[in-house]
Amino acid sequence: MAFEFRLPDIGEGVAEGEVVKWLVQEGADVKENQPLVEIMTDKVNVEIPSPRKGTILKLMAKEGGTVKVGEVLLVIGEKGEQGSAPTVVSPTTTTANIPAGVPAKVTAPTPSPTLVAVAPKKPQEILATPATRKLARDMGVDLGTVQGTGPGGRITDDDVRRFKDVGRSAAVAITVTGPRGVEERVPIRGIRRKVAEHMVKSRDSTAQVTHVDEVDMTEVVHLREKAKASADKQGIKLTYLPFIIKALVLALKKYPYLNASLDDEKQEIVLKKYYNIGIATDTDQGLVVPVVRAAEHKSITQLAEEISKLSEKARAGQLTLDEIQGSTFTVTNVGGIGGIFATPIINYPEVAILGVHKITKRPVVKDNQIVIRDMTYLSVSFDHRVLDGAMAAQFMNAIKQYLEDPKLLLLETD
Numbered sequence: 001m002a003f004e005f006r007l008p009d010i011g012e013g014v015a016e017g018e019v020v021k022w023l024v025q026e027g028a029d030v031k032e033n034q035p036l037v038e039i040m041t042d043k044v045n046v047e048i049p050s051p052r053k054g055t056i057l058k059l060m061a062k063e064g065g066t067v068k069v070g071e072v073l074l075v076i077g078e079k080g081e082q083g084s085a086p087t088v089v090s091p092t093t094t095t096a097n098i099p100a101g102v103p104a105k106v107t108a109p110t111p112s113p114t115l116v117a118v119a120p121k122k123p124q125e126i127l128a129t130p131a132t133r134k135l136a137r138d139m140g141v142d143l144g145t146v147q148g149t150g151p152g153g154r155i156t157d158d159d160v161r162r163f164k165d166v167g168r169s170a171a172v173a174i175t176v177t178g179p180r181g182v183e184e185r186v187p188i189r190g191i192r193r194k195v196a197e198h199m200v201k202s203r204d205s206t207a208q209v210t211h212v213d214e215v216d217m218t219e220v221v222h223l224r225e226k227a228k229a230s231a232d233k234q235g236i237k238l239t240y241l242p243f244i245i246k247a248l249v250l251a252l253k254k255y256p257y258l259n260a261s262l263d264d265e266k267q268e269i270v271l272k273k274y275y276n277i278g279i280a281t282d283t284d285q286g287l288v289v290p291v292v293r294a295a296e297h298k299s300i301t302q303l304a305e306e307i308s309k310l311s312e313k314a315r316a317g318q319l320t321l322d323e324i325q326g327s328t329f330t331v332t333n334v335g336g337i338g339g340i341f342a343t344p345i346i347n348y349p350e351v352a353i354l355g356v357h358k359i360t361k362r363p364v365v366k367d368n369q370i371v372i373r374d375m376t377y378l379s380v381s382f383d384h385r386v387l388d389g390a391m392a393a394q395f396m397n398a399i400k401q402y403l404e405d406p407k408l409l410l411l412e413t414d
Contacts, residue, residue, distance in 0.1 A: 002057060002077035007067045008048070010041055011321045016068040017041040019061045020190065028056050030076070037073060040190055044288075044319050048073070055079045064189050128155040136160045191286030202348035205264075207384040210343040211392040215400045216366075217359050218374045223406050231301060241279070241333055242303035244356055246409045247402035249275045249296050252329060255395040257387045258352040258380075259328050269386055278327030278347055279307055281314040288314045289347060291327045300409070331356060341377040351386045354399075355379035 007017060017039035024036050035047040036056075054076040061067050126143045127150075128136070135157055136143045146163045148155035188196060202208075220243050231238035252259040256271045263270055275296040278289040290310035292303065313319050330347040335358040344355040359376045366373065378399065382392050402408050 002075050002081055003052065003054070004072045005036075005051060005074050005076055007039070007069050007071055007073050009069055010039070010046055011325065014041045014069065014321075016066050017046070018190065018193065019063050019065050019067060020045055021063060022059060023047070024056050024059075024074075026056050026059055029079070030054060030056060039067075040194070042194065042321060042324060044321050044324055045317065046321060050076065052076060055081070057081060064187070126155065127153055132157050132160060191283075191288065195286050198348065199345055202346050205348055206346050206351070208343075208346055208381050209384045209389065209392075210379050210381045211389060211396060212341050212377055212379045213393075213396045213400060214375055214377050216364070216373050216404050217376050220403055220406050221359065221374045227300075231304065234301070234305075236301055236305045237308045238301070238304045239307070240335075240359065241307060241331070241356070242300045243403065243406060243409065244333075244354075244399075245277055245292070245295055245303055245307075245331060246300055247399045247406075248277065248329070248331065248354060250402055250409070251395055251398035253296070254398050255391060257391060258382065258395055260351050260386060261328075261349045262351060262383065262386055272328040274328065276326050276328045278330035278350075279310065280330060280332035280344075280347075281311050283315045283317070285317065288319065288324060289327060289330055290314050290319055290323050291325065293326070329353070335359060335376065341379050343379060344381050346381055346383060351383040352392075353381050355381070 010017060018041070020038040020040045022037050024030055024034075030036065030050045030053060032051070032053045033049045036050050037048050039046050039048055055078060057075040057077045059074050060072045067073060127148060128143055132155055133143065136146070136155075139160060141160050141163055143155055143160075146155050146159055149159055150156045217240070220240060224238060224240060224243065228238050252275060256273075257269065259272050259275060261270045261272070262268075274294065277292045277295045279292060280287060280289050290313065292298070292306050292310065295303065298306065310319070310323065313323070327347065327350065329350055330353045332344045332353060333356040334342060335356050338358055341357050342355050344353045346353050355378065357377045357379070359374050361372050362375045363370050364373045364375060365371075378396060380392055380396055
């Protein structure tokens with residue numbers, strides 16, 4: 001008898017997932033616990049195993065489509081059996097019935113705009129070297145759906161890698177022509193879709209304000225330089241971020257309304273007595289936020305080691321759902337990229353986020369003398385429904401005190 005397999009409850013607070021890649025095809029025989037599909041939810045990919053053995057009668061969603069928990073993913077039964085046929089959940093695209101495939105490519109403009117779906121190429125039409133074909137096989141990429149950028153439309157190694165990294169859940173190539181010139185249409189899929197949804201949710205659900213202050217990091221710079229050699233011997237990459245997180249946690253203990261969330265339904269402010277710090281991490285796929293749990297119990301070197309491991313897993317796309325959930329406060333560090341300061345968006349449902357910016361040598365007045373110091377800007381965006389500007393300023397003053405006299409970080413114990 002045909003069995004409708006529905007998207008299970010993947011994790012706390014997860015209501016839906018995006019179909020990144022089907023690992024089986026209709027008509028295929030599967031074993032119990034065999035991976036069926038790769039689902040993205042909350043910026044991590046999860047493989048869903050088969051609940052039983054049988055034959056795949058029908059796949060109920062296309063790659064790039066969104067499926068809610070409880071909706072039918074696929075139908076399993078006996079070979080030759082007919083399964084039910086609910087409406088297939090399709091990805092959101094600019095034109096109907098475009099199969100999953102490669103990123104959008106454009107052509108020269110013409111007076112009237114048109115959208116054209118480019119069909120996958122036949123094997124004899126594929127231009128690629130044997131080495132590129134082998135790379136595609138190794139990476140599981142169908143060259144028939146890859147748009148070549150080499151001479152004469154030849155598919156290059158970079159085209160294959162780009163398709164694997166960006167295009168596996170994107171729509172098929174769309175030729176866009178219009179009166180204003182060439183355009184490239186890139187479907188919002190995968191992590192980029194999740195980031196977009198999360199940012200809009202944060203903006204619409206909180207009353208965000210940003211407070212900025214400058215901090216003299218000279219003593220932290222000196223302390224890090226002294227400790228760096230020892231950390232290197234242990235294989236630990238010691239950056240400034242562990243010092244900042246240590247100062248942050250101590251400040252959060254003094255000002256608990258920043259380590260909180262707002263329960264809108266019950267109209268209660270939930271003060272968290274644990275300190276799970278999210279680290280906003282830039283990856284090729286988009287922004288993800290792995291979580292350093294129980295940061296209050298970790299030393300600076302322990303924080304450095306965990307941050308490094310989580311960052312590596314984030315960039316490799318290997319984070320688990322548990323590693324990106326449960327943060328109580330988030331830090332976003334753009335110091336390595338540049339800029340003076342920014343106004344980060346709160347990682348909802350948290351009520352505040354700390355922006356860390358580049359450290360630069362600047363002339364400042366200290367003890368009535370102009371001296372060169374290592375200075376930075378810190379910015380805290382906060383939900384004005386939960387706390388006021390005065391508390392945000394006091395919170396920032398506490399962080400500033402710890403960073404400008406980092407011996408206090410070492411004196412504080414849990």
